[in-house]
Amino acid sequence: MFRKKCSLNLKEFFDELVELKNSGEQAKLSADQLEYFNPIDRVKLAKIKKQVERIHALKYSSRKKYRLYKSKKSFDGRRGYLLGLVFERLVQTIFKESLVFSLQPRVLLDTCEIDFFVHIIEPYNVLFSLLASHKRLHGEAKCHARSPEAEWVNLQAGKMVANDTRLGMIFTFHKPAPAPFEFRTAIKDHSRSNPPVQIIPWGPTLINELLDGKSFLKLIQIQSNLAHAGTASMQL
Amino acid sequence: MVGSLSLPAIRNIYKALVGIETIPQDKNNKETIQKLIEHCGVPHDQVTELLFESEIEKPFRHIFLSRWIGKFKKIIDSKDQIKQLQLDVRNISGISNLNCDYVKVEQERVVFTFSHDASSTHWYWQDGGHFPELITIRHPIIIHFHQNGSLLITYPGFTSERGKEQNLEYYDLVSLVLNSIQELTSIDYRPYAIKKVVETLLKRQSARVNFIRIKSGNDQGAVDLQSKSNDLSIENLLPSLMVPYLPKGITEEQVKTALINAINDCDLRYSNLYWKEEEVATKLSYYELGMEFLVTWSRQDPSFDLITPILEFLIFLSQKFESSNSNVLNFFIDEKNSRVFTKGEIASSISVNSKELDKELVGLVSQRILETRYRLRTNKVVLDYENKWTSSLLELRRYFELEDHSSFDGTIPENIEIGFIFPDVQKEVFLES
Numbered sequence: 001m002f003r004k005k006c007s008l009n010l011k012e013f014f015d016e017l018v019e020l021k022n023s024g025e026q027a028k029l030s031a032d033q034l035e036y037f038n039p040i041d042r043v044k045l046a047k048i049k050k051q052v053e054r055i056h057a058l059k060y061s062s063r064k065k066y067r068l069y070k071s072k073k074s075f076d077g078r079r080g081y082l083l084g085l086v087f088e089r090l091v092q093t094i095f096k097e098s099l100v101f102s103l104q105p106r107v108l109l110d111t112c113e114i115d116f117f118v119h120i121i122e123p124y125n126v127l128f129s130l131l132a133s134h135k136r137l138h139g140e141a142k143c144h145a146r147s148p149e150a151e152w153v154n155l156q157a158g159k160m161v162a163n164d165t166r167l168g169m170i171f172t173f174h175k176p177a178p179a180p181f182e183f184r185t186a187i188k189d190h191s192r193s194n195p196p197v198q199i200i201p202w203g204p205t206l207i208n209e210l211l212d213g214k215s216f217l218k219l220i221q222i223q224s225n226l227a228h229a230g231t232a233s234m235q236l
Numbered sequence: 237m238v239g240s241l242s243l244p245a246i247r248n249i250y251k252a253l254v255g256i257e258t259i260p261q262d263k264n265n266k267e268t269i270q271k272l273i274e275h276c277g278v279p280h281d282q283v284t285e286l287l288f289e290s291e292i293e294k295p296f297r298h299i300f301l302s303r304w305i306g307k308f309k310k311i312i313d314s315k316d317q318i319k320q321l322q323l324d325v326r327n328i329s330g331i332s333n334l335n336c337d338y339v340k341v342e343q344e345r346v347v348f349t350f351s352h353d354a355s356s357t358h359w360y361w362q363d364g365g366h367f368p369e370l371i372t373i374r375h376p377i378i379i380h381f382h383q384n385g386s387l388l389i390t391y392p393g394f395t396s397e398r399g400k401e402q403n404l405e406y407y408d409l410v411s412l413v414l415n416s417i418q419e420l421t422s423i424d425y426r427p428y429a430i431k432k433v434v435e436t437l438l439k440r441q442s443a444r445v446n447f448i449r450i451k452s453g454n455d456q457g458a459v460d461l462q463s464k465s466n467d468l469s470i471e472n473l474l475p476s477l478m479v480p481y482l483p484k485g486i487t488e489e490q491v492k493t494a495l496i497n498a499i500n501d502c503d504l505r506y507s508n509l510y511w512k513e514e515e516v517a518t519k520l521s522y523y524e525l526g527m528e529f530l531v532t533w534s535r536q537d538p539s540f541d542l543i544t545p546i547l548e549f550l551i552f553l554s555q556k557f558e559s560s561n562s563n564v565l566n567f568f569i570d571e572k573n574s575r576v577f578t579k580g581e582i583a584s585s586i587s588v589n590s591k592e593l594d595k596e597l598v599g600l601v602s603q604r605i606l607e608t609r610y611r612l613r614t615n616k617v618v619l620d621y622e623n624k625w626t627s628s629l630l631e632l633r634r635y636f637e638l639e640d641h642s643s644f645d646g647t648i649p650e651n652i653e654i655g656f657i658f659p660d661v662q663k664e665v666f667l668e669s
Contacts, residue, residue, distance in 0.1 A: 008579040008594065009613055010629075010649035016598040026548070027602045032629040039633055097647070 010036075018123045027127055034215040037124065038098040046211055048090045049204075052173055055083050056145060087143040090207075091116055091171050094216060100124050100131065103139075112159050115141045116169075130221050131167075138168040148172050148179065148201065148236060150186035157190045157197045168199040169220075172236055176205040179234045188230030200224045203236030288338040292347045292378050295531070295538050300389040300410050301430070301547060302526030306423030308383050311346050314421045315339050318348060321416055325352050328408045331372065344384075350377040350413055356394040377409060379417075386551060387425070387526070389413075407523050414525060427526040428554040434507055434520060436553070436569070439496055440658060441471060444549070444604060448517065449508035452499045459502075466510040466517065471496055514542050552603045564596045568606065568658045576609045576625045576655035597656055606656045612636060613653035614644060625655055 021027035029037070060075040069075040088105055095103040100121050107117040116139030125131040138160050142152055152170060160168050179187075179201060190197045200223050209219060226234040304311075323334040331353050338349040354375045357368045373394055380388040389410055414425060438447055446469040449462045461470045475491040482491065506521045519530040531543060556565045563586040568577075583593055600606040609625040610632055612618060617639040626632070632646040645651055 007613065007653045007655075008597070010610070010652040010654055012594065013598065013608075013654050014649060016594050017602065020595070020598055020602060025599065025602070027598075028604065030608065032627070033608075036629045036633060039630060099649075 014124060014127075018126055021126050029127060031215060031218075034217050037100050037127075038095075038216045040094060040210060040216060041096070042211055042213075045090065045093050045207070048086060048093060049207055049211070051086050052083065052090060052143070055079060055086060056173070083143050084141070087141050087171070087173060088115075090173075091139065091141060094210070100128070100217070101137070109163065111162055114159070114163075115139055116171075120167075128217055128221065130224050134167040136165050136167070138163065138165045139171060140168070141171045143171075143173045145174055147174060147177065148183045148203075150182040153183065153186040153190060153199055156199060157193075160197050160199075161195065166195065166197055168197065170199060170201050172201065172203045174204065174236070176203065176208065177236060178232060179203075179236050181232075184227065184230045184232075184234055187227045191228045198224060198228065200227055201234070201236055205235040288349055289340070291376060292338075292340060292349060292380075293540070295540055295543055296376075296378075296390045296392040297531055297533070297538075298391050298393050298406060299529040299531060299543060299547075300391075300407075300526055301529065301550075302387040302389075302414075302425050302427050303385050304381060304387045304423045305385065305426055306421065308346075308381070310421050310423065311381050311417075312341055314417075315341060315346065315348075317420045318417055321350075321413075321420075323350075323412055323416055325409060325412065328412070331355055334377070334409070334413065337376075344382060346381045348379045348381075348417075350379065351375060352377075352409075354394050377413060379413065386547070388547075393530075407525075407528065411523075411525055425525050427524075428551055429557050430520070430527050430550050430554055431504060431522050432557055433550050433553040434509070435504060436557075437509075438471065438499065438507075440569075441469070441496075443607075444512065445469075446510040446512065447471065447507060448510050449506075449519075450499060451505040451507070452502040453505065458505060459499075462508075511546055514546060516542060516546070518546070549603060549605075553605060556605075564593065565600065565605070568656075574658060576657045578653070578655050582656070601656070606658060609655040609657055611653050611655070612644060612646060613651050614638065616640065616644075618644065 017027045017029070058079055060069070060072045069078060092103060092105065095101045095116075095118060102119040102121055104117045104119070105115070107114045116137075118137035118139055120131050120134050120136060122135075125134070138156065140152070140156050142148065148170070156168055156170060160166065183201070187199050187201060190199060200220055202220075202223065206219055206223065210216060223234070319336045319339050321334075321336050325334045326332070334350050334352040336348055336350050338347075340347040351374050353372050355370050356373045356375075358371045359366045359368055361367075375391065375394055377389060377391045380390075382388070391406065391409075393406060417423070418425065437445055438450075446463070446466060448466055448468075448470065449460070450470050451458055451460045453459060461474060463470055463473050471492055474495055475488045478491055479488050482488075504522070506519060508517060508519045510517045517532040519532075521528045521530070529543075531538070553565075564582060567582055567586050579590075579593060579597065582597070583590065597606065601608055607627070609627055610629050611625050612621070612623050612632060614623070617623075619637045619639060619641075621636050629652070632652055634646050636644040636646060638644050
């Protein structure tokens with residue numbers, strides 16, 4: 001009983017941090033506290049990542065013995081469907097146990113469909129400068145083998161403005177590489193437009209960094225800074 | 237002036253004036269700005285204004301830290317008088333007067349840009365060798381008066397006398413400017429007690445910094461200790477070298493303590509600190525009006541974002557030392573045994589109300605002065621886990637089985653108890669529950 005009365009629990013500590021932040025002071029979280037806010041099942045994530053890679057690598061065979069689908073078209077359709085399904089699970093794994101995010105997949109609105117609609121949970125969002133002024137995040141998944149295109153960014157920015165969302169993420173899955181010039185320029189331009197729309201690109205390089213033990217909340221903060229600056233060193 | 241600006245700053249100026257960010261590949265910085273003035277029809281004043289604005293947003297190698305005491309409004313009101321200052325620095329290091337070029341008044345700071353011409357040695361490469369050449373450069377001194385009382389002065393420094401830096405003259409320049417401003421604004425300067433903070437960091441073997449060079453001494457002489465690697469702190473280096481030669485009965489730990497005490501008892505002339513998190517090395521020199529950081533921006537681009545957390549950390553600690561009300565920090569400093577303390581234990585040792593104590597503890601943790609440790613918040617025996625203090629919060633983020641075979645949810649923040657420890661302890665500390 002003594003311990004319960006006289007000790008500080010983690011919730012009280014976080015509440016006090018929020019109060020400190022709201023009063024204009026600095027409130028920094030340690031690496032393990034960051035991870036506690038958004039824990040990730042890395043074993044599961046690695047497993048799903050491998051599944052995505054395997055589906056990506058599948059090729060249509062015209063030989064009758066190996067042919068499961070009548071035509072390449074039906075094979076591609078099936079592969080695309082599976083890829084979407086598994087990639088969705090991969091993104092859900094990142095947000096699943098978070099204390100600051102609550103994810104809803106495939107949200108159908110009057111005007112468009114959103115792949116991932118993420119609510120940013122208050123009051124702990126104020127502890128992260130990226131999330132402090134946002135209430136929701138618009139996520140789009142683009143699981144194509146080809147490199148990211150500026151068109152995806154423009155399309156998403158349009159949807160975000162229509163839905164009054166200012167923070168977004170594009171989840172891509174291709175070979176790890178630096179972000180192409182047109183792609184990062186489009187992101188940078190939208191972040192400086194009126195109204196500003198902040199889109200954070202997320203690719204396999206960052207998934208690898210997550211698997212290496214880095215914190216998701218820290219990674220998105222760094223990636224958003226790089227995206228806003230449009231630097232060539234931004235990796236996907 | 238253009239020479240001291242970074243390429244991103246030049247790009248920003250180019251974009252602001254011309255509307256595009258890509259600057260011509262074949263032009264250097266000086267030519268780019270020249271082209272803007274000559275061909276793009278941009279007025280000279282507008283370019284100069286932008287250059288000054290860009291210049292104040294970047295720290296130089298030398299950062300002088302002090303504190304001013306007085307009314308902020310007084311500085312703002314005296315800005316026109318300060319702008320007219322012309323200080324003769326020819327006997328110090330310059331070859332022209334020190335003038336105020338630019339003033340920027342913001343809600344939370346006032347910035348003055350002073351500059352003077354100085355002769356500097358420029359080393360150029362020719363026929364397989366380096367040769368010195370004496371050139372005239374503009375040497376800016378940028379003074380930031382922050383409303384919270386901190387005073388930052390930043391300047392790039394210059395080389396003269398065949399590459400030897402004239403460190404002492406920088407302080408003469410700084411003190412001359414500060415004294416002139418003091419006469420006009422009647423503000424006072426009181427440096428932060430950073431030296432004491434540095435000595436304490438060394439004494440407590442702080443996990444935040446490594447001491448890579450220390451020069452300490454008294455009237456009879458001085459000792460200069462230097463570590464080759466940024467990862468190896470002086471206090472660990474020397475005792476480890478001495479271990480094979482120590483007589484029986486003397487441990488490495490005793491030598492380490494003796495070394496730290498000897499350094500602290502002598503006069504600490506200067507110290508080189510490597511800030512692990514920021515990956516920045518700083519050489520600290522102490523003067524009457526404040527202290528000077530010589531920052532080595534080896535792995536990082538110069539930015540206030542990087543240096544500000546270091547300055548805030550030092551200022552925060554020095555203010556805590558000065559303040560008689562900082563019972564919590566004094567409690568940890570006075571405590572000989574480095575162990576984890578719960579809020580209850582701290583509250584029972586010092587007289588402070590619960591809410592204030594929470595605030596103080598969270599502030600100290602946020603400033604990375606204290607570290608946190610965690611354990612399950614239950615008095616019952618946990619069957620599948622030894623409920624000791626741990627630094628890994630994620631270890632507790634699962635379900636546990638208690639002695640009565642009930643389940644205990646570690647994913648709920650209310651179920652985790654938090655303890656505090658002074659971060660100088662390098663190894664994992666556990667306390668029996």
